[in-house]
Amino acid sequence: MLVTGCGTQTVSQSQQPTTQTITDHAGRSVTIPVQISKCYYTSPLGMIMVYSLAPDKMVGWSMQLTDKEKKYIPEKYWSLPFLGGLQMNGKINTEELVKAKPDVIFSVGPDPMTDTTKSDADKLQQQLNIPVIVVDGDIKSTEKAYTFMGKILGVEDKAKELAAYCTKTMNEVTAATKDIPEDKKVKVYYAEGPKGLSTEPKGGSHALVLDLVNGNNVAQVSAKGGSGMSDVSLEQVLKWNPDVILSWGVDAGGAYDLIRTSGDWKNINAVKNNRVIEIPNYPFNWFDRPPSVNRFLGLKWLASTLYPDNYHVDMVKEVKDFYALFYHANLSDDDAKSLLKNSALKS
Incomplete structure (x- = not known):
């Protein structure tokens, strides 16, 4: 005026x-x-x-x-x-x-x-x-x-903070694992579904975290588009004889308990050596499904699990930091340990 x-x-x-x-x-x-x-x-x-x-x-x-x-x-x-x-x-x-x-x-x-x-x-x-x-x-x-x-x-400031975490994680993990010799790469089978007889091949979008940490995905199958999950036989898994099996927990509709206890799987190295891992699933799966930013914590977890000499982090601290930053949830040490309970390799 x-x-x-x-x-x-x-x-x-x-x-x-x-x-x-x-x-x-x-x-x-x-x-x-x-x-x-x-x-x-x-x-x-x-x-x-x-x-x-x-x-x-x-x-x-x-x-x-x-x-x-x-x-x-x-x-x-x-x-x-x-x-x-x-x-x-x-x-x-x-x-x-x-x-x-x-x-x-x-x-x-x-x-x-x-x-x-x-x-x-x-x-x-x-x-x-x-x-x-x-x-x-x-x-x-x-x-x-x-x-x-x-x-x-x-919310540009928050976006910048989250983007920086993701970029830093990707760079750190891939740098730490990229030069692992072929004969030192851990042989891994990703067991999907209630029987553990669906999987994803190397290069498949649903096994991307395993590729990024340079694990040796043993599944020699054709990739399926969309939701993935290529069917395999137990005989194929026995032939591949993985050293580590990644599986969904029972709550996620997976075969973690079945693989560890069924006599059909007992002759596979991963089972004989107690190296069957349940993929943490709450509130969102760390490995895939859904394939969103939850996978960045999965990168840290899987790299430190498969290659602790190359990439070592305090996973309890990493879990608490990630959940606070991305999920707005303040976890205790016990909360973080509970999420990690079945997801570490036994020595």
């Missing part, structure tokens, strides 16, 4: 724009609000990234939390509804999602982006009339993804 003589004159101020147009990682132009107060995601990949960045902006979970998973997540987020996701032929509860009124939806996937990625995002955006933003979910693009999402969500 300007005062002039006996009267007043109103000077109009230009209003700040309420929307902005961005280019997502698929090259799509997307118009979004400048201020994002609520968001959603098409899969647990994006969900975990948003949860680590800005949990108070989540409108729901794309995976259903069990009581054991909730133990490692602050209680204030337990009541967020399960709204589903598009992973593994799943569905989003679009009616409830529209009611939740997210400002944007993040589409984060581990596979290379294709024309289908773009068209699927366009279709979902048109169906819901909510902006859909495609983000590169490749593990080696994590810094780019965090920086991009952090700017959109208005």
Whole structure:
């Protein structure tokens, strides 16, 4: 307001724009609000990234939390509804999602982006009339993804902190394990499913953590696209004779107990030498499924487990630090030790 003589004159101020147009990682132009107060995601990949960045902006979970998973997540987020996701032929509860009124939806996937990625995002955006933003979910693009999402969500400082952790972890682990001689690489079989007779080959997206720490993945099978899990026979596993077996726990639908106790597996070196490892699974699996930023703790865990002479860290401290930074959960030493209970190699 300007005062002039006996009267007043109103000077109009230009209003700040309420929307902005961005280019997502698929090259799509997307118009979004400048201020994002609520968001959603098409899969647990994006969900975990948003949860680590800005949990108070989540409108729901794309995976259903069990009581054991909730133990490692602050209680204030337990009541967020399960709204589903598009992973593994799943569905989003679009009616409830529209009611939740997210400002944007993040589409984060581990596979290379294709024309289908773009068209699927366009279709979902048109169906819901909510902006859909495609983000590169490749593990080696994590810094780019965090920086991009952090700017959109208005949490750039947090994004910078998380991205720095991920980049530092990747560099440290790969540097420590990259020069391990071929004859010193640990022979590992990744046992998936309730019978342990599904697996992932070297180069498969679901066994990426094992490749990154330079483990010798013994599975000589063809990769399956999408959700993976190539079927194998027990005879094949006996022939490969791994020194270490990584398995899901019973709670995760895995064969950890079966492999250790069944006579069918007893002649495999990993079983004979008590080197069957349960992959920590709470609140999110450290190795894969979902293949999000939870794998960075998995990199530290698996590198220090397979190659302690090359990469040695205090895993109790690492677990506590990671859970505080990414999951907003303050763990005790006993909490961390409980997560690690079945996940170390016996000497």
